[in-house]
Amino acid sequence: MRLSTRGRYGVRAMIDMAVHYTQGPSLLREIAERLQVSSKYLDHLITSLKTAGLVRNIRCAHGGYILAKHPKDIRLTEIIQALEGSIAPVDCVDDPQICNQADVCAAHDLWVQMKDSICSVLESLTLADMAQRQKEKGDYNPSMCGV
Amino acid sequence: MRLSTRGRYGVRAMIDMAVHYTQGPSLLREIAERLQVSSKYLDHLITSLKTAGLVRNIRCAHGGYILAKHPKDIRLTEIIQALEGSIAPVDCVDDPQICNQADVCAAHDLWVQMKDSICSVLESLTLADMAQRQKEKGDYNPSMCGV
C-alpha cells in the first residue's frame, strides 16, 4: 500500500504551487529545486497533472506552471487519481466485471471499504487546506526534505 | 496504492482458513487449490503469516495449516501488516526521523491521515467478521475467481 514517487512528488508539487499561487507561475526548474527532485522526472509527473486539467502552463521564455483552478477547487482525490491512476487497492473494486465472483467474495467488500476510507479523506481535503496547513507550520525548507 | 498479490492472496487464504476453522487444518495444497493460486508461491506468504503468529502448522502426513487463534481474535490489521510490512503510504509516517522536515511538512500530515483511515477500517474487522460475511454470501466458488 505504498504511494510511489509519482504520488509523493506530485502532491508535494501541487502543494508547492498552491503556496505560491498568488505569486504567479513557477518554472518547472524552480518547483523541482524547492522539492529537491529531478526536474526531468517532475516533467513527466506535471504532464499527467496538466492532462488532468489541474495545472496550466505558459510555454515561452519566463513561462512556467500554475494551478489551473483556485486551490480551494482542487481536491486531493483528483491529484492522486491523476498521478496514480486509481485509488482502489485491487482492480476488481473499480471494475467488478474482471472477476465473476466479485459479488460473492468477502475480500472484495474489504477492498471496497479500504478504497472508500481513503477516498473520504482525499475528498474532504482541498489544496487550499493543504496550503494553509503548510503556511501555519511555518518555515518549511523543502531542500532539506529527504522524502 | 495497490495491494500486491502478497496482500491479496494472503487475506483470501486467511478468510479461507477462517471459513474452514471448525474443520481442522487444511493442506497448503488444498488452500492454494481453493484460491486458484500457486501453492509454491502461497508457501512464501504463509511463512510470513506463521512468523507473525497468525497460523499454526502440523508438519507431517495429513498435516496442514490452521489459524493460530480464534477468527474473532485476528484483526485484518495484523494480516496486512504481516504480509505487506506496513500500512503507511509513505515511510516517514512510521519513522518521521528519516525526514528532518516531517514536522513542518503538510504532505506528511496527509500521509498520516491516509494511514489512519485505512487502519481504522482494518482494525475494526476481525477474521470472524470476514468468515461470516463469506458464509452469508453463499456459494462462493473461488476456483472461478480471477483476482
Next chain:
DNA sequence: ATGAAAACTATTATTTTAGTAGAATAATAA
C-alpha cells in the same frame, strides 16, 4: 527573429513482484 522555457520521445538502470525448483526436515501411522 530569438531565446528561454515547456513538451515530447526514447532509452535505461534498478528494484520489486511473482513466481519456480528442489532438497532438507519433521512427525505420524503402519
Next chain:
DNA sequence: TTATTATTCTACTAAAATAATAGTTTTCAT
C-alpha cells in the same frame, strides 16, 4: 523403526514496474 507425506528452507529467475536520464522539438512573449 521406517515409509510416507507434508511442511520448510534456500536459491534462483523472468517479467513488470519504478525512477529516472538524455536529447530533440515546439511554443510564444519580448
